[in-house]
Amino acid sequence: MNNADFTYPPGGVVKEANVSIVLVHGAFVDGAGWQTVYAILTARGYEVLVVQHPTITLAGDVAATEHAIGRARHPVILVGHSYGGAVITEAGDHPKVAALVYLAAFVPDAGESVAALNEQPAEPGEAKAPVLPPQDGFLTVDPERFPKSFAADVALEKTRFLAAAQVPWGLGAATAQLTRAAWRDKPSHYMVAASDRMIPPSAQRRMAARAGARIVEIESSHAVMLSRPYEVATFIQAAALPAA
Secondary structure (H helix, E strand, O other): OOHHHOOOOHHHOOOOOOOEEEEEOOOEOOHHHHHHHHHHHHHOOOEEEEEOOOOOOHHHHHHHHHHHHHHOOOOEEEEEEOOHHHHHHHHOOOOOEEEEEEEOOOOOOOOOOHHHHHOOOOOOOOOOOOEOOOEOOEEOEOOOOHHHHHHOOOOHHHHHHHHHOOEOEEHHHHHOOOOOOHHHOOOEEEEEEOOOOOOOHHHHHHHHHHOOOEEEEEOOOOOHHHHOHHHHHHHHHHHHHHHO
16 A cells, blocks of 8 residues: 555645544553654644553543543544554444544454454464563563564664553453444444554454455554554544545
């Protein structure tokens, strides 16, 4: 995929858009990873809210996301990366949510957990997240393997910092079963990261297809919002335009 694959309104600018965008990060990182995507979308006229959820429990992360949705001034395009896909699947049931956008994300159904989805084997040539055994109820990625697994196409200086600054992921959040699946009732869009070494691309395609999502693929690591922020912002904008 390249920039030409995306369509824009005239001039690529939306003035005073009547759609809000809520960004939900995944495990092991925080909302700072959305900074460039945030800057692009706000420059295009969107109200953008970034959820800083602690990734300790799924219920707590859903509550934090619902709080952000409630603060939004307009109908919401709800965006989730990685584990954030589970969060938006549950929180997206909120009546203000117009559409869901998944970025290299888990898409559970009601009664499923991220941990259960992650148990499915990868296909030959694919890799799964090098997560260390739980310690004190939390999961982390092997710091030595983090740069290549999470963001091989991002500057090594940055990925080493991300590895050192990991936010431990609560085991309870990973194993919690969802009670509802918003993608059954809301339009969904999925960006597959074709070079992902955290969530196998084959798993991403299966989850996206099951959700009936509009699917695009991009040559990117798992950290697609860091390595391809321009394309990510425009993909989100494409989901937002029908709701404008």
